[in-house]
Amino acid sequence: MNIVVCVKQIPDPAAPPAIDEANGTLARSGKLVMDDSDSYGVEMALQLAEQAGGGEVTLVSMAPNGETSGLRTALAMGAAKAILVSDEALAGSDALATAKVLARAVGRVKPDLIVAATESTDGYTGTTPVQLAELLGFPSITFAKQISVSDGKLAVQRQTEVGYDEVECQLPAVVTVTAGVVEPRYPSFKGIMAAKSKPVDQLTLSDLGLDASEVGATGSGQEVLSVVDAPQRASGEIIVDDGEAHQRVVQFLQELKLV
């Protein structure tokens, strides 16, 4: 079974976030890392390919600046190869533009299954994978907390408000995974060394037959007008517990007439 995993490369979330003053979007210059949310998809795909007894895991990523370090992490986990769509014209792409680019890239692989995260850490629109599915004409199952594949059929436990549903569909399909679906492996030293020589196919917009006007900030049809500091909550009262701090909490609840 051939599987594509969408892997977003994002600015290190541990670093303080920076807003690009020019257009009010998140600054994505500098070094990028693999979005933690996608590590679950990579692990899931590796396990499904193993269970199917063959097939390759291919990573697909779009980034404006040719960055591959996030992809190397996923390759080190065990993915076979990667496609990176990189083009300056992609800067400022929204979810729909991103999905259009990813759809063209996925089209080159013709996978049985496409795995993405439920939402990215920095963009968190949560719509890109479903847009991708619609562009490809595939069914999709979002919010998967457990996945299995057999006889060309995808079976998923999908989170709901009150528990979960069992949902199934035929392949090819798109599935989005939640954190916690599997425990992502740490790349081994051998994996990290092997990843250095795994193929990363770098494509531009014209390679994909896409026009710059369809993507990037111009193709996205939306703009950020302002980013301002939110009014802060009045700073509260901090008490260091000396064995009696619970009394203050009780008193506070009494003031609110909750006890």
Add this chain to the structure above:
Amino acid sequence: MAVGRVLVVVESVGGQALPASLELLTEARSIAGNVDAIAWGAGGAASLAGEVGGYGAARLFDVGDVGDSLPGPVVAGAISGIVASGDAPEVILIPTTYDCRDIAGRLSVKINRPVITNVIDLEAGDDGIRSVHSLFGGTQIATARFTGDKPWIFVVRAKSFAPLQSGGPAAEVIPVQPGDLDATGAATITSHHVESQTGPKLDEADVVVSGGRGLGTKEAYAMVEELAELLKGAAGASRAIVDAGWVPYARQVGQTGKTVKPTVYIACGISGATQHLVGMKGAKHIIAINKDQEAPIFSVADVGVVGDVHQVMPKLIEAIKALA
């Protein structure tokens, strides 16, 4: 009015509209002259006509019974049919729920329009509608707008608006068809599983007590449940302990979980990551117990106790019991 016609996607459970949809119907009235709704459900959505009418919808597009299908492609197909019919809404408001986010993604491609997600407020101006967003755990507020052609699709977070009835008459029911879905409509639900939950619903409770990784063990979550029960509230959780399998997902508070706005939110052993804060920052009062004085949760707390949950919570529980 900023726009002429708004279509609100109304998700329902057991024949009742979800509060998140009623919130959007309420907001739709203040930005548009004409409000329509679209809904689906077992036996059709016509039974919702009175309820959505009472919140201001003049017409209810009825997608009918979607059977075992996931609603995303079906409802998106029906909306794109409405858009193509020439009777297109200028704005489409969609609540942030599992199924509705699928609808938004599918619809976006079908009508080739972008989507703006994670909206927490809408502002009507001379140049149309602006959306408001909370960034970095609510420390910054962004305002955005569409620059391209309508319809504009906004996906709005729950509890962004207070639902208010308009007292309007039942909506006129208009059946609509999804059109040809081919493989995109192939996903089907084979069974439902309900994880049991007692007490008030997490997103409706007046008091929410949540636990995080600082509890140390799954067993310690019993303290959270006990305190919640004593305060007639609901028990919530951070994603860390949901992922760890300590509690079911239905309890998760935050960006990918529930948005809660109780009178009091009590965070026990929760660090206060931005994705958690967006789900609970709207609480009227916040109490936090955390052993790390630098934990970000203290920046939003009215009363912050720097201490060990295993010391503070049992005493708190006993003291409240003593008052009862």
